[in-house]
Amino acid sequence: xxxxxxxxxxxxxxxxxxxxxxxSLLPGPVxxxxxxxxxxxxxxxxxHLACTLLRVIAAFAIAFSLGMAAGFAxxxxxxVDRIGDPWLVILLxxxxxxxxxxxxxxxGLNETAAVVAVALNKFPNVVVLTREGTRALSPEMExxxxxxxxxxxxxxxxxxxxxxxxxxxxxxxSGISIIWKIVLVVELIGRPNGVGFVLGSAFSLFDMVTIFAxxxxxxxxxxxxxxxxxxxxERNASRWRRKAA
Amino acid sequence: xxxxxxxxxxxxxxxxxxxxxxxxxxxxxxxxxxxELAPGSFACLVGPSGCGKTTxxxxxxxxxxxxxxxxxxSPSTRVGMVFQEPRLLPWRTVEDNIRVAMDAASATGxxxxxxxxxxxxxxxxxxxxELSLGQARRVAIVRAMSVGPDLLLLDEPxxxxxxxxxxxxxxxxxxxxxTRKLGILLVxxxxxxxxxxSDRLLFLGGKPACVMLERELSIPRSRRDRRTVAxxxxxxxxxxxxx
Numbered sequence: 139x140x141x142x143x144x145x146x147x148x149x150x151x152x153x154x155x156x157x158x159x160x161x162s163l164l165p166g167p168v169x170x171x172x173x174x175x176x177x178x179x180x181x182x183x184x185x186h187l188a189c190t191l192l193r194v195i196a197a198f199a200i201a202f203s204l205g206m207a208a209g210f211a212x213x214x215x216x217x218v219d220r221i222g223d224p225w226l227v228i229l230l231x232x233x234x235x236x237x238x239x240x241x242x243x244x245x246g247l248n249e250t251a252a253v254v255a256v257a258l259n260k261f262p263n264v265v266v267l268t269r270e271g272t273r274a275l276s277p278e279m280e281x282x283x284x285x286x287x288x289x290x291x292x293x294x295x296x297x298x299x300x301x302x303x304x305x306x307x308x309x310x311x312s313g314i315s316i317i318w319k320i321v322l323v324v325e326l327i328g329r330p331n332g333v334g335f336v337l338g339s340a341f342s343l344f345d346m347v348t349i350f351a352x353x354x355x356x357x358x359x360x361x362x363x364x365x366x367x368x369x370x371x372e373r374n375a376s377r378w379r380r381k382a383a
Numbered sequence: 384x385x386x387x388x389x390x391x392x393x394x395x396x397x398x399x400x401x402x403x404x405x406x407x408x409x410x411x412x413x414x415x416x417x418x419e420l421a422p423g424s425f426a427c428l429v430g431p432s433g434c435g436k437t438t439x440x441x442x443x444x445x446x447x448x449x450x451x452x453x454x455x456x457s458p459s460t461r462v463g464m465v466f467q468e469p470r471l472l473p474w475r476t477v478e479d480n481i482r483v484a485m486d487a488a489s490a491t492g493x494x495x496x497x498x499x500x501x502x503x504x505x506x507x508x509x510x511x512x513e514l515s516l517g518q519a520r521r522v523a524i525v526r527a528m529s530v531g532p533d534l535l536l537l538d539e540p541x542x543x544x545x546x547x548x549x550x551x552x553x554x555x556x557x558x559x560x561x562t563r564k565l566g567i568l569l570v571x572x573x574x575x576x577x578x579x580x581s582d583r584l585l586f587l588g589g590k591p592a593c594v595m596l597e598r599e600l601s602i603p604r605s606r607r608d609r610r611t612v613a614x615x616x617x618x619x620x621x622x623x624x625x626x
Contacts, residue, residue, distance in 0.1 A: 278468070281466070282466070282470050282472070286464075286530065287488065292486070296483050300472070300474040
């Protein structure tokens with residue numbers, strides 16, 4: 139309830155501000171809503187949203203699967219950690235823009251380059267969090283697994299993943315927000331579709347209504363992802379913890 | 384494998400076991416410890432805390448391979464172990480904790496029967512992290528038993544339980560020892576408990592620790608009432624003090 143009220147307040151403030159300024163630089167909610175409906179009917183909005191979302195999902199899947207494997211290996215074996223650590227530091231500190239430009243230059247102005255550039259930006263973060271989680275794995279639980287001769291998959295499922303869950307949830311959370319922001323930059327620079335592309339062309343025309351319409355549409359989708367996918371997953375993974383009073 | 388190895392469940396010889404201290408200085412905790420266990424026998428390691436009992440149990444379980452000596456155990460031997468802290472998986476329910484161990488051992492059997500016998504029926508679907516210590520210890524014993532072990536290793540399984548619960552669990556352990564053909568190695572600091580349950584006592588002591596005294600208990604378990612146990616405690620405590 140408090141959430142809805144707070145959201146309603148934002149819309150009221152926006153309406154008042156737009157009316158007070160009365161400029162095409164700050165369109166009101168009604169104008170933006172109309173633009174959203176118009177582009178939804180012409181299917182332009184769903185099309186560009188889908189393009190962006192697919193890139194987000196692809197980059198996310200790559201960054202997560204490779205990042206978890208690398209992070210686990212680095213947390214588990216000291217040698218891998220010593221070899222991989224300098225690379226990790228470089229990747230962590232490489233500006234997103236540099237990765238994007240290099241990917242487009244070396245791979246070409248195509249979908250692969252776009253997804254690779256985004257995945258590379260998220261990858262080191264997943265590695266760091268998984269590595270921390272792996273280092274924190276309890277040796278006592280490892281003993282249990284060994285005494286009772288748990289198979290590899292059973293160890294991962296019953297011993298390792300439940301302990302890594304908080305770290306993976308943190309990576310997931312921060313991942314979603316970082317990735318979709320970078321996807322828009324990638325689209326702005328070198329893709330002929332997607333929300334980032336639309337924002338770029340609207341910017342060159344000073345078309346504020348379109349900028350607002352597409353930004354808000356995408357934010358709504360990410361909010362839905364957060365509350366319909368991320369939060370339930372987190373609740374499920376931590377349901378065994380005692381609830382704080 | 385020699386013929387001798389075939390009839391013994393576990394043969395252990397620790398010539399020396401050394402830990403590294405925080406300052407990296409070597410500390411020898413065990414020296415010249417030898418032990419063997421036949422199927423159907425119940426041995427007990429007794430000694431003051433910190434004398435290396437748990438270390439021996441970890442070596443026996445194959446969890447610690449960093450020692451000088453030899454551990455002989457058939458690869459087909461199924462091991463069940465109860466740790467000093469129950470070490471259940473807090474993110475799994477009582478039932479799943481047991482099932483994970485049973486599945487790994489491809490053991491069959493009824494979880495419900497075990498839970499009933501150890502008075503855990505109501506806790507079946509609770510998460511292991513929500514249990515009291517007494518309940519968690521019982522689950523740990525059930526988990527170790529449910530895999531159908533040939534060798535059961537118990538590390539102070541009854542410590543810090545109130546006397547009623549401990550007495551009941553001792554009864555269960557006695558029943559398990561009587562009815563199943565398995566070798567049991569129990570670690571405890573409680574001499575009375577050791578006398579009540581086992582048929583062989585090994586006293587550890589000294590620094591580095593070794594076996595100070597070994598004692599067979601030939602009285603049948605059913606005849607070890609409180610008075611007999613108390614008398615034996617006194618007798619054996621006198622012997623160990625004399626050394």
